[in-house]
Amino acid sequence: MRSPSACSPAAWDFSRAEEFWERFSPLSPYGKDAKEERLVLSDQAAIEALYDGTERALAFLESRRDDPASLDRLSYHLRRLPRLPLERRGDAAYDLVEIFQFKKFLSNYRAARLLLDEETRAWFGLGPEPAGLHAELAKGGSDAETFYVADDYDPRLRDVRKSLARVDAAVAARRAAARARALAECGADFGGRDFLLVPRDAAQAILKDRALFAVEPYDASSYIVRLQADDEELALETEREALRQEERVLEEGVLSGLSRLVAEELPRIEGLVAAIRGFDLARARALLAVEEDLRRPLLREAPEGRLPALLVEGGRFLPCAWECGRLGLRYASLDLRLEESAAVLFGSNMGGKTVALESLVFFQVLAQAGFFTPAARFETSVYPRIQYVGELKARSASRSALPAGGRGYVSEGLSGFGFEIRAFAEAWEEAGEGAFAVFDEFARTTSSREAEAILSAALEALARKPGVRALFSTHFRGVSRLPGVRYLRVRGLDRRAACEALGADEPLGERIRRINRMMEYGLVDDEGPGPSGSDAVAIAALLGLDCGVVARAEDIYAAGMAGSDSTRKARTGTA
Amino acid sequence: MRLEASSFSGRVTFVTGPEKHCGKTTLLNAALGLLREAGETPAFLGVGFDGEARDALTAARKPRIRVEEGEVFVSAERYLRAAPCLPELLDVVPGMSALGRLAIARARRGGEVTLVGPERNELAAWAIGRVLEEGWARSVLVDGAINRITQVSAFSGARFLFALRASPPDLERQVRRMRLLRRLAELPQAAGASRADAAAANVAAAADVAAPADQPAQADAAAEAAGLPVPAFALRGPLTAETLRQVPEAARTLIVEDFTKVFLDGPALEALLRSRSLAVESGIEFGGFVVILRDLSRERFRAALADPSLEALVAYNPYETEAASA
Numbered sequence: 056m057r058s059p060s061a062c063s064p065a066a067w068d069f070s071r072a073e074e075f076w077e078r079f080s081p082l083s084p085y086g087k088d089a090k091e092e093r094l095v096l097s098d099q100a101a102i103e104a105l106y107d108g109t110e111r112a113l114a115f116l117e118s119r120r121d122d123p124a125s126l127d128r129l130s131y132h133l134r135r136l137p138r139l140p141l142e143r144r145g146d147a148a149y150d151l152v153e154i155f156q157f158k159k160f161l162s163n164y165r166a167a168r169l170l171l172d173e174e175t176r177a178w179f180g181l182g183p184e185p186a187g188l189h190a191e192l193a194k195g196g197s198d199a200e201t202f203y204v205a206d207d208y209d210p211r212l213r214d215v216r217k218s219l220a221r222v223d224a225a226v227a228a229r230r231a232a233a234r235a236r237a238l239a240e241c242g243a244d245f246g247g248r249d250f251l252l253v254p255r256d257a258a259q260a261i262l263k264d265r266a267l268f269a270v271e272p273y274d275a276s277s278y279i280v281r282l283q284a285d286d287e288e289l290a291l292e293t294e295r296e297a298l299r300q301e302e303r304v305l306e307e308g309v310l311s312g313l314s315r316l317v318a319e320e321l322p323r324i325e326g327l328v329a330a331i332r333g334f335d336l337a338r339a340r341a342l343l344a345v346e347e348d349l350r351r352p353l354l355r356e357a358p359e360g361r362l363p364a365l366l367v368e369g370g371r372f373l374p375c376a377w378e379c380g381r382l383g384l385r386y387a388s389l390d391l392r393l394e395e396s397a398a399v400l401f402g403s404n405m406g407g408k409t410v411a412l413e414s415l416v417f418f419q420v421l422a423q424a425g426f427f428t429p430a431a432r433f434e435t436s437v438y439p440r441i442q443y444v445g446e447l448k449a450r451s452a453s454r455s456a457l458p459a460g461g462r463g464y465v466s467e468g469l470s471g472f473g474f475e476i477r478a479f480a481e482a483w484e485e486a487g488e489g490a491f492a493v494f495d496e497f498a499r500t501t502s503s504r505e506a507e508a509i510l511s512a513a514l515e516a517l518a519r520k521p522g523v524r525a526l527f528s529t530h531f532r533g534v535s536r537l538p539g540v541r542y543l544r545v546r547g548l549d550r551r552a553a554c555e556a557l558g559a560d561e562p563l564g565e566r567i568r569r570i571n572r573m574m575e576y577g578l579v580d581d582e583g584p585g586p587s588g589s590d591a592v593a594i595a596a597l598l599g600l601d602c603g604v605v606a607r608a609e610d611i612y613a614a615g616m617a618g619s620d621s622t623r624k625a626r627t628g629t630a
Numbered sequence: 631m632r633l634e635a636s637s638f639s640g641r642v643t644f645v646t647g648p649e650k651h652c653g654k655t656t657l658l659n660a661a662l663g664l665l666r667e668a669g670e671t672p673a674f675l676g677v678g679f680d681g682e683a684r685d686a687l688t689a690a691r692k693p694r695i696r697v698e699e700g701e702v703f704v705s706a707e708r709y710l711r712a713a714p715c716l717p718e719l720l721d722v723v724p725g726m727s728a729l730g731r732l733a734i735a736r737a738r739r740g741g742e743v744t745l746v747g748p749e750r751n752e753l754a755a756w757a758i759g760r761v762l763e764e765g766w767a768r769s770v771l772v773d774g775a776i777n778r779i780t781q782v783s784a785f786s787g788a789r790f791l792f793a794l795r796a797s798p799p800d801l802e803r804q805v806r807r808m809r810l811l812r813r814l815a816e817l818p819q820a821a822g823a824s825r826a827d828a829a830a831a832n833v834a835a836a837a838d839v840a841a842p843a844d845q846p847a848q849a850d851a852a853a854e855a856a857g858l859p860v861p862a863f864a865l866r867g868p869l870t871a872e873t874l875r876q877v878p879e880a881a882r883t884l885i886v887e888d889f890t891k892v893f894l895d896g897p898a899l900e901a902l903l904r905s906r907s908l909a910v911e912s913g914i915e916f917g918g919f920v921v922i923l924r925d926l927s928r929e930r931f932r933a934a935l936a937d938p939s940l941e942a943l944v945a946y947n948p949y950e951t952e953a954a955s956a
Contacts, residue, residue, distance in 0.1 A: 152733050247663030249694075
């Protein structure tokens with residue numbers, strides 16, 4: 056069954072959107088619940104509405120730039136909104152805790168709302184709280200958030216509680232007198248304790264006064280001694296129990312009345328919950344937009360099924376950029392204008408082609424999840440499905456328990472190749488109404504010739520499928536050159552710098568940093584044979600592969616390239 | 631050791647014990663009494679449900695818990711509604727317990743209460759955190775679940791008291807238990823033993839190669855800083871007879887997260903300590919033992935302890951009168 060999200064779990068994991076999601080911080084329980092859904096939408100109008108909300112929240116945050124204290128107060132009240140029991144329950148009354156939660160919600164909702172300007176309130180539908188209910192709940196509690204069934208709800212409660220206080224005071228006085236007598240007459244100092252352990256040989260006086268003390272054996276050498284209630288205290292206890300019963304009946308009556316008021320206002324309260332959730336999420340999106348310099352994507356519709364261009368200018372794949380920052384590495388942003396519905400991305404191992412694909416899926420997932428994107432310009436369409444086929448590293452424990460494709464074929468005994476093909480078939484099946492589909496090193500598990508054949512056929516089929524944007528990465532260079540398909544490659548290694556570094560005797564971590572510094576991650580059109588020499592062989596050398604093996608690999612690669620180039624020309628008919 | 635108000639004032643104290651009817655709730659009441667006499671309005675809570683009038687196993691009458699005006703406690707909605715102390719609700723504990731929603735409440739008048747607390751350690755820590763953050767009380771007492779000292783580690787900075795009963799038939803067993811607990815509570819601290827080297831791990835991840843073996847270096851550094859022998863090994867999770875077998879032979883110091891993760895009996899622990907040093911990453915403050923004697927004199931108990939330093943950690947039954955303590 057298709058997930059309610061437009062993004063497959065495999066595409067979610069591949070995009071590393073989870074790392075971005077961890078920084079998305081709504082504060083209310085309603086916003087947090089929505090965050091947990093990880094919803095990627097396929098309804099353009101709904102997505103644009105989220106963008107509009109983010110813009111409204113940004114305008115509000117900007118208007119409060121000189122008043123950070125008011126923004127802190129807003130956060131405080133959003134955080135304190137409780138989760139309400141919103142289910143319909145007929146005539147059943149709300150209990151004490153639930154009534155408390157309604158009061159706390161209304162109190163914090165009101166305070167949060169008062170901190171917003173009129174335009175923001177109107178945009179998110181943050182109407183006034185039900186004043187009658189709020190005023191009624193405000194009667195019970197020593198401050199705006201706490202609650203108990205206060206005397207103000209019913210004058211009879213005040214009378215009963217006065218009587219209870221009188222009885223309590225009388226009981227306390229009698230107990231204090233009994234303690235004083237026990238100390239004076241028998242040396243038994245109860246202090247704040249309700250019983251004592253008294254040695255048997257020291258209990259003679261206590262044993263003589265059974266009207267004052269209740270005595271029972273503890274062990275062979277001591278007694279447990281308690282103060283005995285006298286007749287008057289027992290009468291007071293009886294009176295107290297009767298008063299408590301009366302108080303309980305009155306309290307139940309108050310809770311029933313409050314329950315009726317809550318039930319009447321429930322539809323309105325549901326509206327307030329939806330509104331505050333919308334604002335909370337927009338606020339969190341806006342804060343991320345400010346922190347990470349995100350911009351509103353431009354969503355273009357597809358006229359007559361023809362996909363508009365996919366455009367990225369200055370795109371920053373944030374999980375990678377953050378990681379580079381932590382490691383002190385350079386991060387290169389991504390630029391791409393893709394008019395074609397399909398593209399193939401060539402590149403060597405560790406050459407950055409997977410990162411380029413990850414970046415594109417990341418931008419697409421964010422855009423369809425209603426977020427602004429980390430790019431100076433990002434123009435795309437809304438796809439019914441975002442898919443990924445390829446290998447997955449376990450990144451987010453919550454979502455990547457299964458390999459890409461997600462149906463556990465490995466456990467069904469399929470080989471790596473079998474799994475890839477099943478995952479492709481699944482993606483094909485789901486791409487019927489359109490999809491943003493990404494294939495990372497598809498068919499890598501079979502021989503290069505077979506892989507090139509399968510890749511070429513898959514590419515041809517997907518390029519013809521209406522509403523599908525298909526992006527492939529591969530290091531197999533014999534893929535068919537087809538009309539309507541764009542062929543790209545990662546610019547690759549700065550070979551001169553790499554050659555100069557070959558002799559360096561550095562630890563592994565520094566070598567990796569060096570590769571990163573020498574790699575040029577920009578995408579360029581791949582219109583013929585690549586630069587002389589293999590990036591993969593050069594990287595292998597940088598990582599410490601034996602020099603003799605490296606030199607021989609270079610020779611074999613050069614011979615192979617010459618052969619395959621002539622074969623390719625013959626196959627495609629180019630001179 | 632003497633139990634005084636200052637032992638509990640301004641801190642979070644868990645009262646734990648090894649078995650039912652060992653005196654935990656009696657000790658809680660005594661501690662509450664000390665704090666009240668010192669003019670404090672403490673907060674208190676239980677772990678799980680402990681509100682029956684009689685012990686389910688022994689049918690012995692259990693001590694009642696009284697709350698005074700202004701004091702803060704945790705219970706379930708059904709008990710709050712019936713409580714004579716006119717509870718004012720302050721907050722609701724997330725989630726649901728077997729007895730319904732739990733709430734933090736303040737008593738508006740004195741009365742007896744039924745404590746129902748969160749069963750999960752992190753929720754107990756949440757409730758304690760709320761009490762302290764909001765300034766509802768500055769001293770918090772927790773009537774812990776039996777035989778679950780692990781709950782103490784859930785709230786950073788908490789200390790614990792261990793209540794136990796001793797009588798002639800179980801005297802030797804209780805003394806062995808006390809020696810083991812003291813030994814664990816006094817393990818040396820080696821902080822930072824399992825902190826991963828994030829930068830190295832990320833470089834490795836980028837290269838898709840195995841993570842460099844930096845964690846042992848962290849453990850060694852922590853052990854050396856604590857004056858313990860190296861190589862050291864930091865064990866995540868419980869130390870049991872099974873996990874002990876997975877510790878590298880060469881490791882001369884074994885570091886666990888805190889002493890509540892040690893699940894070895896006395897002989898197994900002694901055997902381990904003969905061949906290796908054992909340390910904890912995080913220390914948990916131990917306040918001492920509160921011992922309830924039955925058919926046993928203090929002299930005989932002291933003789934069984936045979937260790938003045940261990941006896942210095944003992945407070946006797948707070949309900950004994952002076953005359954009974956000779």
